Amino acid sequence: MTDISWIVIVLAVLVLVAVVVGVIALTSGARSRRGGALTLPPEEVSPFEADQPPAQGASAVLERDEPATPTLERPESVAGRMQRLRERLARSGALGQTLLSILSRGDLTESDWEEIEETLLLADVGMGPTTELMETLRTRTKVLGTTDPAAVREVLRSELLALVGPELDRTLHLDPAVGDDGLAHPATVLVVGVNGTGKTTTVGKLARLLVAEDRTVVLGAADTFRAAAADQLSTWGERVGVPVVRSEREGADPAAVAFDAVRTGRESAADVVVVDTAGRLQNKAGLMDELGKIKRVMSREAPVREVLLVLDATTGQNGMRQAQVFAEVVDVTGIVLTKLDGTAKGGIVVAVQRELGVPVKLVGLGEGPDDLAPFVPEDFVDALLS
Numbered sequence: 001m002t003d004i005s006w007i008v009i010v011l012a013v014l015v016l017v018a019v020v021v022g023v024i025a026l027t028s029g030a031r032s033r034r035g036g037a038l039t040l041p042p043e044e045v046s047p048f049e050a051d052q053p054p055a056q057g058a059s060a061v062l063e064r065d066e067p068a069t070p071t072l073e074r075p076e077s078v079a080g081r082m083q084r085l086r087e088r089l090a091r092s093g094a095l096g097q098t099l100l101s102i103l104s105r106g107d108l109t110e111s112d113w114e115e116i117e118e119t120l121l122l123a124d125v126g127m128g129p130t131t132e133l134m135e136t137l138r139t140r141t142k143v144l145g146t147t148d149p150a151a152v153r154e155v156l157r158s159e160l161l162a163l164v165g166p167e168l169d170r171t172l173h174l175d176p177a178v179g180d181d182g183l184a185h186p187a188t189v190l191v192v193g194v195n196g197t198g199k200t201t202t203v204g205k206l207a208r209l210l211v212a213e214d215r216t217v218v219l220g221a222a223d224t225f226r227a228a229a230a231d232q233l234s235t236w237g238e239r240v241g242v243p244v245v246r247s248e249r250e251g252a253d254p255a256a257v258a259f260d261a262v263r264t265g266r267e268s269a270a271d272v273v274v275v276d277t278a279g280r281l282q283n284k285a286g287l288m289d290e291l292g293k294i295k296r297v298m299s300r301e302a303p304v305r306e307v308l309l310v311l312d313a314t315t316g317q318n319g320m321r322q323a324q325v326f327a328e329v330v331d332v333t334g335i336v337l338t339k340l341d342g343t344a345k346g347g348i349v350v351a352v353q354r355e356l357g358v359p360v361k362l363v364g365l366g367e368g369p370d371d372l373a374p375f376v377p378e379d380f381v382d383a384l385l386s
């Protein structure tokens, strides 16, 4: 063999070795990126039209945090966020401030009372509660017979508070229930609402709120309609070490995913399972039926303790009709009022509770991860008047 032949052979061997080393490096890199994610086989989802629960894992991928996740976030405590968010509530104070200034004029004329009525209606308090409040205010200011700001403020505060309903039970009922089999089941929460009201964000924030209370949580991404929703939820979960059960297939049966999420919660002895659903318009009968089915299927694994309807506070009265239809289909147990930061439409709290007979339990006050807080009527009214 010539020298040139030897050189060619040596070069060929070197290239081969480089290629083999490269392939090994790539494969091990991919494996470590997948980390602890448990990927279940992407089998076809059974449509389970007859409301039969699917075989567990038929549709869902359980995403776990890698065991050695470097830093998990510690969500803000409930007390801490309430303190911080009070200020945001105050930004929706136009209603209280305006009422206070009119009532302090003394000897109110009919045009003053019309101004009060207009202020209440513009803030979405609704016709019925507005009329009631006007009547009580007329009587009480007459009896009071003074324009002393502190006294007027006190009357207004107590009447607004009565309207908001301090006596309503706003607790999230999340204690694990005991099933017929005598075993503890996780408390399950179903989150519903029309498109874009903030459901996925609320589910993520709620997970953080629960983690801050040292509860163990599993999330279910049953919004299989919008692929990004499951990714969005996975990100929320990863940040606080909460597993997210999701479908690999866009358009998979949301009831199957919800079922898998609840079963995963049971098997891992989680305290709470929160299931996100796709946004839907109340006039789409098929989609509303689907919601009923999701709830029925979930409750085969564990009773659904809370059905939270997410309403966008800025849509005001438009949200009312939607809310009624949702309540008919799935027995809503609580309202989450999002985007209450910076809207002057805070009166919707009163209107929606009246129409549905369901309390506002949580309020969204910003886009930050911990901008969700329990709704406290006293704080709300004080913020309106601050």
Ligand SMILES: Nc1nc2c(ncn2[C@@H]2O[C@H](COP(=O)(O)OP(=O)(O)OP(=O)(O)O)[C@@H](O)[C@H]2O)c(=O)[nH]1
Pocket: 193, 194, 195, 196, 197, 198, 199, 200, 201, 202, 223, 226, 229, 277, 278, 279, 280, 337, 338, 339, 340, 341, 363, 364, 365, 366, 367, 371
């Ligand atoms: N300012 C503010 N924005 C919010 C709040 N809650 C949610 N958002 C924003 O509202 C937008 C919609 O939120 P999503 O959670 O994606 O809404 P969704 O209801 O899941 O949407 P669909 O799945 O399309 O129905 C996002 O930009 C959120 O950041 C809130 O309390 N305040």
